[in-house]
Amino acid sequence: MHLTGFDRFVWAATFCGHLVLLFVLFVRGRAHSFPAFTAYIAEKIATTIVLYLVLRHFAFATYRSCYWSLYIVDEILQLLVFYELAAKVFCPTGTWGRDVRATFLGLVGASALVSLLLTWLAYPAAPLEIQTFILRSNFFSAALMSQLFVGMVVLSSTAGLPWKNHAARIAQGLGAYSIVCVAKDIIINYVGLSQHARLYNQMSHLRILTYLGCEVFWIVMLWLEAPAPRDLPKSTRMQIYKLHKQVEYDLTRIRTWRGN
Amino acid sequence: MRSLFFVVLAAMLLVVLVSVLLRHYLRARRAEQLTWEDLLKRLTWVDRDNIAMIAMDVITESGEPRTEDSSFALEPSAIWTLLGGLEGLEALEQNCHVLVELAAYVQKWYPEALVVAEQLRLNAREIEWHVGRLKGAAKTGNLQSSFADYAQRAAVIYYLMTRHVLSLYEQAHLPGLADLHQAI
Numbered sequence: 001m002h003l004t005g006f007d008r009f010v011w012a013a014t015f016c017g018h019l020v021l022l023f024v025l026f027v028r029g030r031a032h033s034f035p036a037f038t039a040y041i042a043e044k045i046a047t048t049i050v051l052y053l054v055l056r057h058f059a060f061a062t063y064r065s066c067y068w069s070l071y072i073v074d075e076i077l078q079l080l081v082f083y084e085l086a087a088k089v090f091c092p093t094g095t096w097g098r099d100v101r102a103t104f105l106g107l108v109g110a111s112a113l114v115s116l117l118l119t120w121l122a123y124p125a126a127p128l129e130i131q132t133f134i135l136r137s138n139f140f141s142a143a144l145m146s147q148l149f150v151g152m153v154v155l156s157s158t159a160g161l162p163w164k165n166h167a168a169r170i171a172q173g174l175g176a177y178s179i180v181c182v183a184k185d186i187i188i189n190y191v192g193l194s195q196h197a198r199l200y201n202q203m204s205h206l207r208i209l210t211y212l213g214c215e216v217f218w219i220v221m222l223w224l225e226a227p228a229p230r231d232l233p234k235s236t237r238m239q240i241y242k243l244h245k246q247v248e249y250d251l252t253r254i255r256t257w258r259g260n
Numbered sequence: 261m262r263s264l265f266f267v268v269l270a271a272m273l274l275v276v277l278v279s280v281l282l283r284h285y286l287r288a289r290r291a292e293q294l295t296w297e298d299l300l301k302r303l304t305w306v307d308r309d310n311i312a313m314i315a316m317d318v319i320t321e322s323g324e325p326r327t328e329d330s331s332f333a334l335e336p337s338a339i340w341t342l343l344g345g346l347e348g349l350e351a352l353e354q355n356c357h358v359l360v361e362l363a364a365y366v367q368k369w370y371p372e373a374l375v376v377a378e379q380l381r382l383n384a385r386e387i388e389w390h391v392g393r394l395k396g397a398a399k400t401g402n403l404q405s406s407f408a409d410y411a412q413r414a415a416v417i418y419y420l421m422t423r424h425v426l427s428l429y430e431q432a433h434l435p436g437l438a439d440l441h442q443a444i
Contacts, residue, residue, distance in 0.1 A: 092367060092374055092378050093374060093375050093378050097378070097381075097382065098382065099382060099385045099386075099389075114273065117269075118266060118269060118270050118273065121262055121263075121265050121266035121269065121270075122263075122266045122270075123262060123263065123266075139270075143270070143273070146277055147273075147277065150277045150280055150281050153280075153281060153284050153285075153288075154280060154284055157284050157287060157288065159360075159381070159385065160360030160361055160363055160364040160381050160384075160385070161364065161367070161381070162364045162365075162367050162368040163288075175281065179274070179277060179278060179281070182270070182273075182274055182277070183274055186266075186267060186270045186271060186274065189263075189266065189267075189270075190263055190266065190267045
């Protein structure tokens with residue numbers, strides 16, 4: 001497998017970026033709030049090391065097996081990160097808001113369905129069957145993640161659920177990256193690899209540069225503290241809790257009226 | 261042909277995702293700059309006496325359900341008139357959107373009041389749901405059958421919730437009480 005100087009540079013930069021990001025997550029205490037995201041970044045570091053060693057010391061077939069096994073782990077962790085962020089937005093009090101549960105499940109189902117349909121339609125021309133499979137699976141993953149993140153933004157905005165600062169920043173990075181991946185994968189799946197290997201390389205560079213940008217964004221944003229909450233006067237706090245009790249009582253009665 | 265279908269549909273998906281994301285991002289940025297007072301100014305005037313009249317048909321002054329035979333006496337047509345028709349319903353819906361935003365504001369800046377803010381948000385969403393059903397029924401011509409189920413319930417929840425919010429404002433001496441009183 002031939003790697004250019006640029007390939008080596010971005011590989012090293014991404015690896016260093018992950019190390020710095022992991023350092024920030026632990027030193028600034030974010031790892032506790034975002035365990036899935038921390039695991040995702042740690043997995044990226046481990047993947048890079050493992051694949052590098054396997055490529056140097058083992059046959060290409062072994063490298064391919066490792067690559068696919070780790071790819072599946074990566075996909076599962078991405079979904080866990082999505083769930084972690086969704087839980088932070090849609091479970092502000094520890095339980096899922098009853099107005100968003102069904103819509104959220106619908107969002108996941110619809111995103112998976114649309115991604116599957118589009119992936120079925122895609123059939124990129126490539127010298128090897130395995131390359132076609134890789135291109136299609138990359139597209140499926142990017143399409144699914146981008147829809148999930150955009151859907152989550154829309155749902156939270158409609159339901160009036162605010163994003164906490166760091167969760168919003170992680171989602172912005174992942175959302176922007178997955179959208180760039182979708183754009184790249186649409187082009188690659190359309191033109192194929194057979195006669196456009198150069199275009200594939202350029203698109204891959206665009207993807208990796210976007211990811212590097214996201215890494216820098218996460219490092220800066222997760223290093224900074226979230227805006228401090230404002231002080232709520234004690235008397236107001238008591239009144240607000242009283243209001244909560246009253247409204248809850250009223251609603252319990254109203255829901256038992258005729259029609260229910 | 262299959263590739264063409266793929267590229268057209270996938271490009272459409274991409275355009276939709278980017279435009280939806282941009283729209284919501286810009287909306288969120290605007291919302292971040294809003295103050296509590298800005299949100300209150302967005303409340304639409306509704307005839308509170310009429311809402312109270314609809315509510316009093318089924319609950320007492322103290323908020324308890326009426327047990328006597330005279331409860332649920334208002335006909336759907338009277339409720340429709342008192343609410344101000346579809347325009348009145350839309351004003352209620354608009355105010356619920358603002359109440360949802362007020363709850364989001366409290367959740368964001370006063371995390372200690374998270375539980376009650378979430379409850380207020382859910383209440384406002386419940387009214388939105390009732391009003392949404394009514395608007396849907398109006399569009400499909402089924403308003404008559406749906407009205408009694410949804411309109412009075414929405415009006416009563418709205419009435420009680422706004423009364424509690426006003427009471428909270430009065431007791432806690434929060435700013436903007438006069439504006440809020442006029443609006444909701």
